[in-house]
Amino acid sequence: MEGLATGSLASLRERNRRSLISSLSERGMASRADLARLTGLSRSTVPSLVAEMQAMGLVDERHASASGGRPGVLLALSRGAGVVVAADFGHRRLRVAVFDLAHTVLADAVHDVDIDAPADRAMDTAMEAIHTTLRRAGADMGEVVGVGMGLPGPISRDSGTLGSSTILPAWVGLPVAAAMAERLGVPVFADNDANLGALAEVTFGAGRGFSEVAYLKVSSGIGAGLYMDGRIYRGGNGTAGEIGHVILDEDGLVCRCGNRGCLETLAGEQGIVDALRRSHGPDLDLAKVLELAKQGDLGCARMISDAGAAVGRAAASLCNLFNPQCVIVGGSLSAAGDLLMDPLRASIERYAIPSAARDVQIVPGELGARTETLGALALVIAESDRLVGSHSHPPAGSVVGA
Ligand SMILES: [Zn+2]
Numbered sequence: 001m002e003g004l005a006t007g008s009l010a011s012l013r014e015r016n017r018r019s020l021i022s023s024l025s026e027r028g029m030a031s032r033a034d035l036a037r038l039t040g041l042s043r044s045t046v047p048s049l050v051a052e053m054q055a056m057g058l059v060d061e062r063h064a065s066a067s068g069g070r071p072g073v074l075l076a077l078s079r080g081a082g083v084v085v086a087a088d089f090g091h092r093r094l095r096v097a098v099f100d101l102a103h104t105v106l107a108d109a110v111h112d113v114d115i116d117a118p119a120d121r122a123m124d125t126a127m128e129a130i131h132t133t134l135r136r137a138g139a140d141m142g143e144v145v146g147v148g149m150g151l152p153g154p155i156s157r158d159s160g161t162l163g164s165s166t167i168l169p170a171w172v173g174l175p176v177a178a179a180m181a182e183r184l185g186v187p188v189f190a191d192n193d194a195n196l197g198a199l200a201e202v203t204f205g206a207g208r209g210f211s212e213v214a215y216l217k218v219s220s221g222i223g224a225g226l227y228m229d230g231r232i233y234r235g236g237n238g239t240a241g242e243i244g245h246v247i248l249d250e251d252g253l254v255c256r257c258g259n260r261g262c263l264e265t266l267a268g269e270q271g272i273v274d275a276l277r278r279s280h281g282p283d284l285d286l287a288k289v290l291e292l293a294k295q296g297d298l299g300c301a302r303m304i305s306d307a308g309a310a311v312g313r314a315a316a317s318l319c320n321l322f323n324p325q326c327v328i329v330g331g332s333l334s335a336a337g338d339l340l341m342d343p344l345r346a347s348i349e350r351y352a353i354p355s356a357a358r359d360v361q362i363v364p365g366e367l368g369a370r371t372e373t374l375g376a377l378a379l380v381i382a383e384s385d386r387l388v389g390s391h392s393h394p395p396a397g398s399v400v401g402a
Contacts, residue, residue, distance in 0.1 A: 020046070026203075060077075083144055084376075084381070085098055086376030087130060095110050119179075148188075149188060151192060160190060197371045207328055211228075226322060247262055263314045280297075308341065308344040319357060
């Protein structure tokens with residue numbers, strides 16, 4: 001930092017450096033010319049700042065293979081700039097991944113967890129899983145710039161608490177991010193899993209280049225992440241996108257939300273498997289249903305097709321209301337491929353008004369099982385103001401022994 005004449009010059013340089021770091025962390029990798037364009041800094045300022053950051057061990061040069069006919073040296077934030085932890089809670093499993101700021105996954109592991117058990121216990125499990133995965137990545141808590149958490153329920157933006165008493169009862173009223181931050185001693189950002197899916201697909205996957213995207217997560221729960229006008233739309237208290245509880249059959253089965261005939265009872269994992277157990281035996285699970293459906297089993301194929309049609313019906317209303325350019329379908333059921341997607345597309349075409357249905361692209365997600373952890377990475381990068389090497393002041397007691 002020598003040679004900075006005045007405080008204001010130093011703070012300008014610091015601001016420019018932050019701006020470079022923020023662009024690099026969003027992109028993963030970028031050339032010096034990309035960085036000038038992205039930050040609006042001059043093409044002479046960027047190289048000198050980059051050189052300074054290289055000397056500080058924050059930036060590495062990567063000789064990436066030429067993509068799109070543009071060979072050359074790319075820059076990425078180095079391992080010394082920190083790591084991001086992603087922790088995605090499902091109902092039975094917790095996936096923890098550690099990324100560097102070039103978006104490379106350093107470690108990735110799935111742990112058993114019961115999210116319906118008392119939240120304290122689930123958070124203890126998460127904390128242990130995070131420490132274990134960090135160790136596997138060869139990192140420690142002092143290097144973590146932020147933790148991104150995904151939860152299968154609505155999270156209030158203001159209070160950071162879990163909102164629904166019926167969807168995730170053990171977690172209601174708990175300020176999840178704050179409670180985890182207290183345990184871990186690093187910043188924690190939490191969001192609904194479908195919102196993370198949307199963020200992941202627009203940042204790294206099928207939604208790149210779109211500003212209006214609806215991401216549908218079709219798994220044990222069904223939720224929509226709405227990316228509107230270039231940002232996640234969360235609604236008044238974080239409940240936006242609960243498409244799984246759109247009612248399609250007033251006399252249908254009772255849903256865990258207390259209503260009857262919600263989309264989730266028709267197209268959620270449990271609904272599909274339960275409906276097939278009578279004909280296909282009690283040991284059935286979704287993986288088996290998908291396998292049988294692909295082998296031509298009529299009952300299984302029928303259930304997947306009906307699920308696709310039901311999701312499409314609810315998504316048609318979503319298209320009418322939000323007019324997305326792109327509907328991305330992810331979650332465990334999306335592994336069914338065209339068996340799910342064809343009836344889903346047909347339903348949107350049939351039930352959405354023509355001007356909403358005409359131009360919308362309806363595509364499967366591109367990121368598979370890593371969708372939510374990549375979304376958590378994108379969330380931390382978007383929300384963290386800690387991406388400037390300030391992680392070198394770890395809170396006492398948070399460093400994991402080797
Ligand atoms: Zn419901």
